[in-house]
Amino acid sequence: MTRTILGLLLMGLISLGACKENKNTEEKKLKKEGLEKSETLVNKQLLVGSWLDTSESQLHFSMLQDGTARSDNMATLLYQKWRVEGSKLILTVKSIGNGSSSIDEESYEIKTLTEEKLVLQNGDYSMGYTKKMIKE
Known part of the structure; x- marks a missing residue:
């Protein structure tokens, strides 16, 4: 039972890390294109x-x-x-x-x-x- 809980916790942490990496990649892409994250797109x-x-x-x-x-x-x-x-x-x-x-x-x-x-x-x-x- 403890092993199962630890396994689920580990999978959750890995998933969170992947989401954070995806967010960082998007921010880098925006900065590379000359946009700051706080800028809104033009209507x-x-x-x-x-x-x-x-x-x-x-x-x-x-x-x-x-x-x-x-x-x-x-x-x-x-x-x-x-x-x-x-x-x-x-x-x-x-x-x-x-x-x-x-x-x-x-x-x-x-x-x-x-x-x-x-x-x-x-x-x-x-x-x-x-x-x-x-x-x-």
Whole structure:
């Protein structure tokens, strides 16, 4: 009887150790991807819509439900696609200035995201946007 109880206790401890290892592996994976455990994933639905640049540049853009994006008032910088990886917004951009064109990806840390406000950061540079409200 004592042997059975000890055996069950040992199996329980091994199971707990395996669960702890699995949790540690997941935390390492999140950190490797640049995410902290405390970060929440971005609500992609809040990103869908037209965003108005609050700076003097007024570089407005829209992100559509199907993952496509568009520049709303930029002639030489054309947004084509968007996606979210963790807490980063990745925009595929086509630059068509000076007679040549190139396609690149721009990555921004999402610092603030609400139904009305978006703040993106790239290094030390921070950009603020407000969502364009549709008049009914």
